[in-house]
Amino acid sequence: MNILLMGNPNVGKSVIFSKLTGTNVTASNYSGTTVEYTEGQRNWRGEMVDVIDVPGTYTLDPTNEAEEVAVDMLDKGDLVVNVLDATNLERNLNLTLQLLERDIPVIVVLNMWDEAEHKGIEIDIEKLEEYLGVPVITTAAVKNRGIKDITYHFDYREVVDSDYGSTEERWAHIGEIIENTQHIQDRKHTFLEWFEDATVKPLTGIPIAIIFMYLSFMIIRFIGEGLIANVTEPLFEIFYRPVVTQLSQILGAETFLHKLLIGNLISGTIDFGQSFGILTTGIFIPFAAVLPYIIAFYFMLGLLEDTGYLPRLATLVDNIMHRVGLHGFSIIPMILGLGCNVPAALAVRNLDSKREKFIASTLMAISVPCMAQIAMIFGLLGPYGGQYLLHIFLILIMVWFTVGLLMDKLMPGFSSDLLLEIPPFRIPSMTTVLKKLWMRIISFLEEAIPYMLFGVLIANLLYILGVFDFLATTFGPFLNQVFGLPQEVITALLIGFLRKDLAMGMLAPLNLTAKQLVVASTVLTIYFPCVATFVVLIKELGIFAMMKSAGIMLLTTLTVGGFVNFAFQGGSFSLLGWIIIVGLLIAIRYIPSFGSDFEERLEA
Numbered sequence: 294m295n296i297l298l299m300g301n302p303n304v305g306k307s308v309i310f311s312k313l314t315g316t317n318v319t320a321s322n323y324s325g326t327t328v329e330y331t332e333g334q335r336n337w338r339g340e341m342v343d344v345i346d347v348p349g350t351y352t353l354d355p356t357n358e359a360e361e362v363a364v365d366m367l368d369k370g371d372l373v374v375n376v377l378d379a380t381n382l383e384r385n386l387n388l389t390l391q392l393l394e395r396d397i398p399v400i401v402v403l404n405m406w407d408e409a410e411h412k413g414i415e416i417d418i419e420k421l422e423e424y425l426g427v428p429v430i431t432t433a434a435v436k437n438r439g440i441k442d443i444t445y446h447f448d449y450r451e452v453v454d455s456d457y458g459s460t461e462e463r464w465a466h467i468g469e470i471i472e473n474t475q476h477i478q479d480r481k482h483t484f485l486e487w488f489e490d491a492t493v494k495p496l497t498g499i500p501i502a503i504i505f506m507y508l509s510f511m512i513i514r515f516i517g518e519g520l521i522a523n524v525t526e527p528l529f530e531i532f533y534r535p536v537v538t539q540l541s542q543i544l545g546a547e548t549f550l551h552k553l554l555i556g557n558l559i560s561g562t563i564d565f566g567q568s569f570g571i572l573t574t575g576i577f578i579p580f581a582a583v584l585p586y587i588i589a590f591y592f593m594l595g596l597l598e599d600t601g602y603l604p605r606l607a608t609l610v611d612n613i614m615h616r617v618g619l620h621g622f623s624i625i626p627m628i629l630g631l632g633c634n635v636p637a638a639l640a641v642r643n644l645d646s647k648r649e650k651f652i653a654s655t656l657m658a659i660s661v662p663c664m665a666q667i668a669m670i671f672g673l674l675g676p677y678g679g680q681y682l683l684h685i686f687l688i689l690i691m692v693w694f695t696v697g698l699l700m701d702k703l704m705p706g707f708s709s710d711l712l713l714e715i716p717p718f719r720i721p722s723m724t725t726v727l728k729k730l731w732m733r734i735i736s737f738l739e740e741a742i743p744y745m746l747f748g749v750l751i752a753n754l755l756y757i758l759g760v761f762d763f764l765a766t767t768f769g770p771f772l773n774q775v776f777g778l779p780q781e782v783i784t785a786l787l788i789g790f791l792r793k794d795l796a797m798g799m800l801a802p803l804n805l806t807a808k809q810l811v812v813a814s815t816v817l818t819i820y821f822p823c824v825a826t827f828v829v830l831i832k833e834l835g836i837f838a839m840m841k842s843a844g845i846m847l848l849t850t851l852t853v854g855g856f857v858n859f860a861f862q863g864g865s866f867s868l869l870g871w872i873i874i875v876g877l878l879i880a881i882r883y884i885p886s887f888g889s890d891f892e893e894r895l896e897a
């Protein structure tokens with residue numbers, strides 16, 4: 294038996310799904326969290342029932358890919374559990390009436406019942422049942438209220454015979470239902486509501502955004518560095534070092550297995566950061582150097598997501614986003630990308646047009662380093678001082694903006710003007726935040742560890758076989774001339790396709806100057822996404838668009854790497870460098886535009 298959980302975005306389907314099936318899926322306080330359906334099972338009266346968490350949709354006439362997924366699922370269901378946000382009954386009923394017109398059993402769940410009560414919204418359930426002709430259940434999923442009631446109706450198979458006519462007639466009918474079933478009490482405005490407004494008005498919103506972003510960044514560094522210095526490094530030194538040292542002695546420094554498992558001894562001892570064996574650096578990077586930052590980042594992200602701050606940020610940056618042919622919502626894939634580029638590449642699905650998807654994916658892949666890479670950049674460049682770190686991010690932001698402007702100018706087609714839905718602020722529940730954090734840590738470990746071990750294995754084998762030497766002498770001179778980097782960096786660039794953090798780690802033994810590290814870090818970020826992201830992008834964009842995107846990436850790498858090498862000195866850009874940057878931005882303004890605005894298209 295297939296039970297479909299369907300409804301508008303951000304009504305709590307994923308939370309209900311988790312409670313019904315015990316399968317954890319990501320739930321966040323903004324629309325479009327789920328873009329692919331997830332299946333889970335529940336034992337129901339001695340039978341295994343399939344419950345499916347369907348991406349949110351406003352209508353059964355899909356307007357984007359995530360909605361298409363939703364509508365395609367309809368044929369597969371024995372029962373649709375239509376989840377509604379009780380605080381937003383009117384808008385939610387549109388999908389409900391469309392579902393009722395289909396030949397499929399539907400039951401209605403009014404979720405967020407706790408919030409509706411809190412907001413003084415009263416809904417007459419019996420009357421609503423009469424109007425719709427199907428059972429109506431109230432739930433507060435995060436508080437575990439009403440979930441059992443849903444299961445009591447799993448065997449509901451009645452199909453109502455209704456036809457609400459045209460869209461206008463449907464809305465008229467909804468108006469009538471609301472009129473007769475819902476009553477809203479007047480109440481005073483709360484501080485939270487005032488704050489909700491303040492975060493989206495530019496005058497107050499921008500300072501708030503800067504403070505929030507700065508604080509988040511500081512907290513991430515504080516937690517990340519704190520965990521490394523006080524937890525992961527000490528643990529490795531006390532418990533792990535004796536074990537691998539013993540193994541190293543047993544194997545003998547010159548053997549093949551030693552080279553593979555332990556790597557090189559640095560002045561006679563194992564250096565977890567530089568030895569580069571599977572059991573030394575291969576274990577150390579993911580667990581000790583990167584995991585702490587992953588924990589810190591996803592903890593902060595979870596808070597920002599569940600309070601509902603992220604979509605507010607999206608509204609604020611909408612103007613900037615429009616300049617590069619995107620709308621505000623694209624900030625969400627960019628921010629997700631700071632954690633890991635893979636979910637970010639998937640989140641792009643919520644964008645409307647092919648053009649926007651292309652621009653957003655390319656910008657994300659080019660200029661958003663993932664947390665694993667950022668952690669290694671912090672580790673390598675941190676000791677040289679904050680201005681180097683600052684410049685890497687400054688360069689990437691400029692790259693993001695410049696490449697975005699250029700793509701918007703040169704790409705034909707139009708970008709949509711989708712209005713972003715802003716959810717209310719919610720106090721995040723700590724259990725949900727921690728659960729989500731846990732899920733993301735697990736998926737990081739599952740993703741990272743195999744690639745990391747495989748990457749170190751490949752690197753060591755290629756090294757032992759002399760392949761890297763060959764490549765370094767062939768392409769080295771070029772690297773040296775354009776980027777000012779030693780030829781050994783080529784190995785890092787190659788391994789970067791497997792994992793960027795590992796590639797950053799390969800720079801550690803090379804004794805690069807701070808400037809070279811800045812060039813190498815930016816080049817490593819820009820030149821190509823890692824293989825996992827690459828595969829998702831091919832799937833999302835198609836092979837042809839991905840080739841175009843990869844072309845843009847390589848071109849950008851050459852230009853930016855070369856430029857940074859030329860214009861970056863002693864911790865900042867030279868005057869000439871700044872003149873070129875500003876000149877370029879001005880020049881872009883005068884390039885004729887091949888793309889068109891949504892509004893212009895409407896006028897035409």
Ligand SMILES: Nc1nc2c(ncn2[C@@H]2O[C@H](COP(=O)(O)OP(=O)(O)OP(=O)(O)O)[C@@H](O)[C@H]2O)c(=O)[nH]1
Nearest residue numbers: 303304305306307308320321325326327349433434
């Ligand atoms: N107060 C309250 N919050 C809830 C309730 N159910 C869900 N939430 C919160 O609402 C937000 C949205 O929940 P999700 O489960 O991600 O919504 P969804 O319907 O899966 O959204 P999409 O995947 O975007 O379609 C999350 O922040 C939840 O914690 C509820 O009953 N009461």
Ligand SMILES: [Mg+2]
Nearest residue numbers: 306307326327
């Ligand atoms: Mg969801």
